[in-house]
Amino acid sequence: EVQLVESGGGLVKPGGSLRLSCAASGFTFSSYSMNWVRQTPGKGLEWVSSISSSSGDIYYADSVKGRFTISRDNARNSLFLQMNSLGADDTAVYYCAKDSGSSPDDFDSWGQGTRVTVSS
Amino acid sequence: AIQLTQSPSSLSASVGDRVTITCRASQGISSALAWYQQKPGKAPKLLIYDASGLESGVPSRFSGSGSGTDFTLTISSLQPEDFASYYCQQFDSYPLTFGGGTKVEIK
Numbered sequence: 001e002v003q004l005v006e007s008g009g010g011l012v013k014p015g016g017s018l019r020l021s022c023a024a025s026g027f028t029f030s031s032y033s034m035n036w037v038r039q040t041p042g043k044g045l046e047w048v049s050s051i052s053s054s055s056g057d058i059y060y061a062d063s064v065k066g067r068f069t070i071s072r073d074n075a076r077n078s079l080f081l082q083m084n085s086l087g088a089d090d091t092a093v094y095y096c097a098k099d100s101g102s103s104p105d106d107f108d109s110w111g112q113g114t115r116v117t118v119s120s
Numbered sequence: 121a122i123q124l125t126q127s128p129s130s131l132s133a134s135v136g137d138r139v140t141i142t143c144r145a146s147q148g149i150s151s152a153l154a155w156y157q158q159k160p161g162k163a164p165k166l167l168i169y170d171a172s173g174l175e176s177g178v179p180s181r182f183s184g185s186g187s188g189t190d191f192t193l194t195i196s197s198l199q200p201e202d203f204a205s206y207y208c209q210q211f212d213s214y215p216l217t218f219g220g221g222t223k224v225e226i227k
Contacts, residue, residue, distance in 0.1 A: 045156075050216070059214045061215050104212070105211050
């Protein structure tokens with residue numbers, strides 16, 4: 001069974017940084033592209049970033065480009081999102097999600113999410 | 121970026137009703153569209169892939185259709201567990217984008 005478990009969320013001041021992690025199990029992590037998707041309170045879903053299986057291809061939403069960095073460690077079956085220069089607009093639940101197959105693709109498995117709150 | 125416009129943004133329906141949600145893309149995306157269901161406090165769940173493929177384990181009352189710019193999610197007979205929010209997503213090109221969502225409520 002595929003499992004994705006996010007961690008690292010919390011309360012951070014504007015301008016601060018946070019690093020999210022996603023621990024993956026139940027599938028061959030190194031074979032799939034992975035993604036971060038966020039959802040602001042009471043709002044819809046926003047794709048944040050994607051990384052290919054080998055880390056050779058990385059994509060970001062314009063809203064986070066230059067501030068967020070996605071990375072992965074295939075030996076540890078882990079996905080990361082380094083978030084810098086955080087602002088109130090970054091307050092959201094952050095989900096890691098697994099690609100179904102060849103990127104770009106739909107997301108066939110999601111974690112439970114980790115909440116990030118940016119507030120002074 | 122490809123914009124996805126979902127309609128309606130919300131609807132009220134009764135158990136047993138046939139429900140249709142539409143998603144329109146700002147440019148052609150072939151069949152690179154997925155539909156997700158999300159219940160309060162939970163992660164989205166994939167229902168439909170490649171515009172019309174039924175994800176494993178998803179009840180057959182859910183179906184998807186369309187290609188190019190116009191897509192539809194249909195629930196043939198609404199069940200109590202189907203009251204939730206539904207989102208379309210395009211994966212034709214980056215940046216990946218989602219529709220604004222449709223909340224299906226009990227009438």
